[in-house]
Each structure stands twice: as C-alpha cells, then as structure tokens.
Amino acid sequence: MENIIKTTKEKLEKAKAFFEEEIRSVRTGRANSILVEDIKIDVYGSSMRLKDCASITVPDAMNIVISPWDKGNMKAIEDAIRNSNLGVGVVNNGETVRVTLPELSSERREEMKKMVAKKSEETKIAMRNIRREAIDEIKKKEKELGEDVVDRAEKEIQQVLDKAIGELEVIVGKKNKEING
Secondary structure, three states, rough: HHHHHHHHHHHHHHHHHHHHHHOOOOOOOOOOOHHHHHEEEEEOOOOEEEHHOOEEEEOOOOOEEEEOOOOHHHHHHHHHHHHHOOOOOOEEEEOOEEEEEOOOOHHHHHHHHHHHHHHHHHHHHHHHHHHHHHHHHHOOHHHHHHHHHHHHHHHHHHHHHHHHHHHHHHHHHHHHHHHOO
C-alpha cells in the first residue's frame, strides 16, 4: 500500500514537471533564451538545436543575441528563427543574429494565459487519472487489507493529489504574472 502511494506521488511529480516543461516556452513579456534554444537548425547535413551550435545571451528585456560558433551557419540560424513563427524580428549583422521581441499586446497576453490555463487543465485531468488508477489498485486489495485501510489510503491519495494540484496552481500564478510583465 505504501508502495502504491509512493508511486502515485512520483507519477504526480512527473506530470507537474511535464507541465512546467510545456509552459516553459510560452512567451512572457521578457526575452528568454528558452524561446530559441530548441529551434532546429540545418547545419553540417543534419538537424541540430540552436543551443548546440551557438551561444545565446539576453542583453536586455526585449533582445536575444545569438553568436554562432561557426559564422558559416549565420544564414541557417537566421532562416530557422524566421520560419519558427515566433513573431519576432531577426537581424543578421554578419557577427551575430539579434532577435527582437515586440511588445506583447493585451490580446496576445490573454491568449497566452488561456493557453497556460488549458495546459493546466490537461495536467489536472492527467493527475486525476493517476489518482483513479491508484485507488483502483488499492480496491483490488480490499479483501486482504480491510475496508478501513483502503478508506485511509484513498484519503491519503486524495491529499497527495490536492497538494500536487495546489503546487500546479502556484506555477500557473507565477507564469501569469510573468505574462503580465
């Protein structure tokens, strides 16, 4: 039984971590290297992530500067960023590629908050499914454990779920603050 609760906690933690990774790239009011680092660049006859072929810096709130290790990749990097549909300005000065983020409109901020809320709801559904699976597993052992033990375990699993959802809500609140600027 303790094993089921432990496994449930681990699965809920993984769901929360997946959610955090999902919303990591949601654009906020500030420049962040996360926006571009996983863009695929076609270099040396294969596809590489931008962070694997250039250094990325954030000099201020509205700009990202990319310095390729091989200047021959400048055009490929510029094209990949333009084609990524980020809605950013891209300037190649021969030495670096500067990505300029436009100011977020209030409509765009609302869209992003809705997207975060949608992903949050999907994660909550996944978490509830994890709880249901754990409770089903415990109920299978009701005859050998007894009704009281099963009831206690169900309550403990519910508390674990409530805590995980509370942590998720804190993450959503932080992300919404970032989006608002």
